[in-house]
Amino acid sequence: MVIFMKPGQLCIIAEEYKNDLFRELAYLGLTRINATNLTVWVQEDRVEPAWAQSVWRNVQSVEVESIGDAQRKLKAISNSWRYHGDLFARRGALIAEGLNLAKPSRPFRFPSRGEKNPPPVFTLAEPGLILYSQDIRRPTYDGKVTFFEDKITAPSRAYLKLWEALTILGAWPRGDEKVVDLGSSPGSWSWALAELGVSVLSIDRSPLSEKLQKYKNIEFTAGDAFSFKPQPMDWVFSDVICYPDKLLEYLRIWLESGHCQKFVCSVKFAGAPDHPIVDQFRKLPHSRILHLSCNKNELTWISHPKL
Numbered sequence: 001m002v003i004f005m006k007p008g009q010l011c012i013i014a015e016e017y018k019n020d021l022f023r024e025l026a027y028l029g030l031t032r033i034n035a036t037n038l039t040v041w042v043q044e045d046r047v048e049p050a051w052a053q054s055v056w057r058n059v060q061s062v063e064v065e066s067i068g069d070a071q072r073k074l075k076a077i078s079n080s081w082r083y084h085g086d087l088f089a090r091r092g093a094l095i096a097e098g099l100n101l102a103k104p105s106r107p108f109r110f111p112s113r114g115e116k117n118p119p120p121v122f123t124l125a126e127p128g129l130i131l132y133s134q135d136i137r138r139p140t141y142d143g144k145v146t147f148f149e150d151k152i153t154a155p156s157r158a159y160l161k162l163w164e165a166l167t168i169l170g171a172w173p174r175g176d177e178k179v180v181d182l183g184s185s186p187g188s189w190s191w192a193l194a195e196l197g198v199s200v201l202s203i204d205r206s207p208l209s210e211k212l213q214k215y216k217n218i219e220f221t222a223g224d225a226f227s228f229k230p231q232p233m234d235w236v237f238s239d240v241i242c243y244p245d246k247l248l249e250y251l252r253i254w255l256e257s258g259h260c261q262k263f264v265c266s267v268k269f270a271g272a273p274d275h276p277i278v279d280q281f282r283k284l285p286h287s288r289i290l291h292l293s294c295n296k297n298e299l300t301w302i303s304h305p306k307l
């Protein structure tokens with residue numbers, strides 16, 4: 001039996017990025033209690049690993065003697081649950097059968113703040129040990145996020161990671177806000193932002209898709225994104241392909257200028273991720289750096305005063 005000293009965190013593994021997550025945990029000095037192919041249970045929750053697909057924070061444990069005992073104890077905690085099948089999945093499913101299970105999350109229609117009051121989720125660490133959490137700072141407990149997609153106007157599917165980032169944040173550009181989209185071609189982020197009704201300054205060396213010509217609130221400038229100097233701006237978005245240290249240096253100039261407080265930026269890796277630099281992004285004020293379900297070999301850095 002594992003003795004669980006204090007609430008930890010349970011990371012849901014994105015299969016392709018399992019090694020990146022394990023190396024990151026080692027870099028961060030986070031002690032693994034147990035790992036399966038689907039989850040890794042970590043002793044401390046002082047820092048959020050970026051390469052997890054989702055993280056259950058403030059994980060609590062309950063010792064149970066039988067399936068009936070588990071059902072009684074879980075019902076006493078919440079009248080609705082979700083179950084994440086992993087270790088001892090048959091036993092977990094039998095426990096879940098006796099509970100009021102919430103419906104699975106459905107595709108989100110952007111803009112969305114995600115599910116209202118999601119129930120807690122549980123899994124089994126041992127036949128007699130349940131782990132559960134209600135502190136999941138992603139739109140779904142397993143981090144998988146799907147949207148009703150636009151298959152007509154968006155020039156590519158890259159807007160999905162922007163939608164996911166803004167859904168996680170629970171905030172998006174609105175009203176008369178002005179935003180800049182750096183590295184914007186062919187233009188699906190600019191499209192998604194223009195659809196929100198805000199003024200979009202879109203910058204790339206390559207042109208935008210002709211499909212976007214009808215958007216009068218997109219102003220395109222051809223050129224180098226990094227020559228765009230800090231100036232009063234409500235949001236800065238960047239999907240520029242560049243080395244992470246170049247982006248970090250550029251963002252520091254923005255942060256020092258005080259001209260903008262809201263950012264969503266892709267941090268891309270040419271090969272293996274650079275964990276020290278990821279940690280530098282994580283330590284920037286009011287921010288998180290995450291691997292989104294719509295990300296490939298990249299992370300998304302989000303900064304907002306509410307974080």
Ligand SMILES: C[S@@+](CC[C@H](N)C(=O)[O-])C[C@H]1O[C@@H](n2cnc3c(N)ncnc32)[C@H](O)[C@@H]1O
Pocket residue numbers: 155156158159182183184185186187188189190203204205206223224225226239240241242
């Ligand atoms: C992944 S694509 C962006 C996709 C875009 N977000 C979308 O939704 O369509 C990366 C873009 O970065 C641009 N890029 C790379 N370096 C740049 C630079 N220094 N200045 C401007 N654009 C740059 C490339 O031309 C490319 O269009």
